[in-house]
Amino acid sequence: MRDFQLPGRSPVYAANGMAATSMPQATLAALDVLRAGGNALDAAVAAVAVLCVIEPHSTGIGGDCFCLYKPAGQAPVVALNGSGQAPAGATIDWYEAHGIGELETTSPHSVTVPGAVSAWETLLAAHGTRGLDTLLQPAIRYAEEGFAVHPRVALDWSDVVEKLRTTGASAYLPGGQAPEVGDRFVQQALGKTLRAIARDGARAFYEGDIAADMVATLRARGGLHTEEDFANGLKAAHFVEPITAGFRDYQVFQCPPNGTGTLVLMLLGILGGWEPVADGPVSVTRYHRHLEAARLVYRDRNAFLADPLQTEVPVAKLLDPAYLAGLRGLIRDDRAMRELPRAGEAELPAHRDTVYLSVVDRDGNACSFINSLFSSFGSGIYAETSGVILHNRGQSFRLERGHPNCIAPGKRPMHTIMPGMATKDGEAVLSYGVMGGHFQPMGQTLFLTNHIDYGLDVQEAIDLPRVMNLGGVTEVERGVPLSVVDGLARLGHPIDRLARPLGGAQAIRIDRARGVLIGGSDPRKDGAAMGY
Numbered sequence: 001m002r003d004f005q006l007p008g009r010s011p012v013y014a015a016n017g018m019a020a021t022s023m024p025q026a027t028l029a030a031l032d033v034l035r036a037g038g039n040a041l042d043a044a045v046a047a048v049a050v051l052c053v054i055e056p057h058s059t060g061i062g063g064d065c066f067c068l069y070k071p072a073g074q075a076p077v078v079a080l081n082g083s084g085q086a087p088a089g090a091t092i093d094w095y096e097a098h099g100i101g102e103l104e105t106t107s108p109h110s111v112t113v114p115g116a117v118s119a120w121e122t123l124l125a126a127h128g129t130r131g132l133d134t135l136l137q138p139a140i141r142y143a144e145e146g147f148a149v150h151p152r153v154a155l156d157w158s159d160v161v162e163k164l165r166t167t168g169a170s171a172y173l174p175g176g177q178a179p180e181v182g183d184r185f186v187q188q189a190l191g192k193t194l195r196a197i198a199r200d201g202a203r204a205f206y207e208g209d210i211a212a213d214m215v216a217t218l219r220a221r222g223g224l225h226t227e228e229d230f231a232n233g234l235k236a237a238h239f240v241e242p243i244t245a246g247f248r249d250y251q252v253f254q255c256p257p258n259g260t261g262t263l264v265l266m267l268l269g270i271l272g273g274w275e276p277v278a279d280g281p282v283s284v285t286r287y288h289r290h291l292e293a294a295r296l297v298y299r300d301r302n303a304f305l306a307d308p309l310q311t312e313v314p315v316a317k318l319l320d321p322a323y324l325a326g327l328r329g330l331i332r333d334d335r336a337m338r339e340l341p342r343a344g345e346a347e348l349p350a351h352r353d354t355v356y357l358s359v360v361d362r363d364g365n366a367c368s369f370i371n372s373l374f375s376s377f378g379s380g381i382y383a384e385t386s387g388v389i390l391h392n393r394g395q396s397f398r399l400e401r402g403h404p405n406c407i408a409p410g411k412r413p414m415h416t417i418m419p420g421m422a423t424k425d426g427e428a429v430l431s432y433g434v435m436g437g438h439f440q441p442m443g444q445t446l447f448l449t450n451h452i453d454y455g456l457d458v459q460e461a462i463d464l465p466r467v468m469n470l471g472g473v474t475e476v477e478r479g480v481p482l483s484v485v486d487g488l489a490r491l492g493h494p495i496d497r498l499a500r501p502l503g504g505a506q507a508i509r510i511d512r513a514r515g516v517l518i519g520g521s522d523p524r525k526d527g528a529a530m531g532y
Contacts, residue, residue: 065082087223263301304318368433420432
């Protein structure tokens with residue numbers, strides 16, 4: 001239990017339903033759906049649509065999503081891949097012929113056909129009880145009537161003013177500047193598009209005037225997209241078989257590649273071979289082991305992860321306990337590895353803009369949902385008539401002939417976003433996720449081990465200070481004690497004391513024995529966990 005004389009958040013307790021999102025308005029939208037009789041998936045879609053309006057730098061209908069859904073009882077965990085595909089014209093031959101060796105953040109070639117709207121409709125058709133016509137209404141109101149900008153949103157928005165000016169996304173710079181905290185921001189064009197989707201379904205987004213507007217905007221900048229590419233995106237979202245591994249007495253589920261959930265299971269496989277560190281979760285040895293394990297699995301990510309529909313991804317090998325034990329054997333407690341065994345490639349572009357939310361309803365259905373634009377405001381390319389800001393997930397492709405993640409027609413890039421779910425005895429007990437781009441596998445496993453190995457409640461497990469190795473540098477939040485930072489440096493970890501926090505998280509614990517839901521929401525964001 002936390003010290004009530006110090007600042008902090010208590011976990012939220014409720015019996016009937018709960019939602020945890022990165023914005024209070026989205027959490028409230030989800031609860032409204034639950035209290036009106038909708039299920040966890042209905043509520044998640046309503047919440048994420050609100051986030052697509054009021055947290056526009058992080059997510060939008062021009063982005064992608066992934067989802068894990070666990071129906072109540074012994075039904076299996078369901079996974080959906082809502083990531084978009086490259087245009088039919090996106091061949092490596094074309095890029096080589098045009099002398100393009102790298103995909104820039106704001107390039108039209110970094111834009112794959114957005115998968116989110118297709119995913120929402122696909123999920124609701126299979127497992128929802130409400131339609132987009134009902135669930136998009138809160139988002140429509142926020143778009144047309146405006147919303148008050150929250151502090152973390154304002155801070156992140158202010159970081160990308162020059163990017164938005166460069167890309168011509170002036171709609172997001174009222175008066176030429178980013179909105180300030182408390183300013184009201186209206187998006188009439190987006191509201192009109194959301195109304196069309198509510199009325200006519202996902203087809204309104206992928207065909208007709210809205211799709212034509214997005215295609216024209218991209219082609220005007222040199223993009224290869226066609227209206228046929230967007231029409232094919234209508235059915236792009238598809239259900240996949242989740243991947244899973246045991247950790248302690250839990251079964252942890254992730255979406256398979258092209259997402260990076262494999263890394264979570266790899267990290268847990270390495271860390272599970274050790275007992276929890278006696279010095280506790282905020283200690284040199286605990287962080288050191290976690291950082292070293294992450295360096296190894298991220299190396300493998302860069303070498304192997306790609307779209308399994310177009311290339312072979314050795315998931316079974318990567319999750320083989322013998323292989324993971326071998327990786328564990330490379331890690332020494334007295335020093336960091338000077339060099340990693342040969343396997344991986346260079347790091348991918350850095351980013352931290354995504355939204356994650358979790359919802360559990362009174363029947364015990366659990367939804368773990370993540371939606372993203374990739375970089376802040378995605379590509380920064382704005383389709384003015386439809387009000388859609390387009391993501392830049394395609395930036396994760398490689399323009400390297402023969403690489404598993406090389407761009408190709410209809411291919412999905414390696415993806416960083418990943419919802420999480422854990423079960424016991426066949427029933428969901430933990431719906432959780434961590435935002436923050438490449439930090440996500442590290443963040444999820446820090447959260448899980450904080451909670452499972454060190455006994456912290458879900459809010460404490462989220463709050464604990466974080467570390468991350470990125471590009472050979474160990475990023476450290478200010479909350480990590482100086483003695484621990486010095487200890488990591490002495491072991492050989494190059495230290496970068498961060499000005500901004502690492503990611504954000506939401507989690508709901510399902511205490512079936514007591515019939516209670518326990519929620520946590522990251523103070524690094526503006527959000528809230530609430531229940532009833």
